[in-house]
Amino acid sequence: MNATLQRLRAEIRFDREAFEQRLRELDTIPLGADSTAADAAQAAVALHHAYCAVESILIRVARQLEGSTPDGAEWHQALLHAAGLDIAGVRPALLSRETVQSLRRLLGFRHFFRHGYAVPLDPLQLAELRREAQALAPRLRRELDQVDVLLAEVAGDPSE
Numbered sequence: 333m334n335a336t337l338q339r340l341r342a343e344i345r346f347d348r349e350a351f352e353q354r355l356r357e358l359d360t361i362p363l364g365a366d367s368t369a370a371d372a373a374q375a376a377v378a379l380h381h382a383y384c385a386v387e388s389i390l391i392r393v394a395r396q397l398e399g400s401t402p403d404g405a406e407w408h409q410a411l412l413h414a415a416g417l418d419i420a421g422v423r424p425a426l427l428s429r430e431t432v433q434s435l436r437r438l439l440g441f442r443h444f445f446r447h448g449y450a451v452p453l454d455p456l457q458l459a460e461l462r463r464e465a466q467a468l469a470p471r472l473r474r475e476l477d478q479v480d481v482l483l484a485e486v487a488g489d490p491s492e
Contacts, residue, residue, distance in 0.1 A: 337487035340396050341480060347385045347392070348476060354382035355469055358462045367455035375458045380445045382465055383438040386472065390415050390426070393479065397423050397486075408439055423482065427475050434468040437461070 357378045361371050390411050394401045398419065402410035416432040418425045427435070441461050444451070 334487045334489075336396065337483050338489070340392055341483050341487070343392055344389050344476070344480065344483075347388045348473075351382050351385040351469075351472075354378045354385065355465060358382070358465065361462075363455045363459035363462060365456065369453070372453035372455045372458055375455070375462065376441075376445055376453050379438065379458065379461050379465060380442055383435070383442045386435060387411065387439075389476065389479075393423075393426060393483075408443075409436070412436055412439065426479055428471065431468065431471055431475055434464055434471075437464055438468075 355378075358375060361375045361378070363371060363375055387408070391401050394411065394414065398414075401407065402414060404410070412427075412432050412435055415426045416429055438461065
């Protein structure tokens with residue numbers, strides 16, 4: 333179990349770095365009334381990938397600590413909901429309600445991005461989502477630090 337949990341911690345670090353890279357990328361993209369379609373597309377991809385990196389973390393933790401992930405048509409929403417729950421005897425809540433709410437807005441964009449083929453990307457809306465992701469980031473970092481502490485304790489890692 334220790335090796336499995338240590339691998340999980342390494343995979344989460346990898347996903348966290350992917351999230352951070354997408355945020356840094358978002359910082360470089362001009363988003364406003366004068367933005368180009370290419371700027372909007374680049375921002376949309378970065379936002380999508382940033383959310384997917386966080387979702388990957390939640391999937392990994394659910395599989396390892398809970399034994400499975402939600403299924404069905406609404407599994408993305410159920411995964412976020414479960415991450416905000418304290419599951420007695422299994423794990424504490426991974427994310428605060430505030431973080432879950434912010435991630436739900438990014439999940440909504442992820443769904444639009446994957447399914448809204450005929451709708452043009454709005455740079456002003458993307459700028460708002462970027463602000464949401466940037467505001468979420470410090471809180472998410474703290475909460476994921478706590479997840480790492482939990483996993484280190486469960487793994488019996490004496491260095492933590």
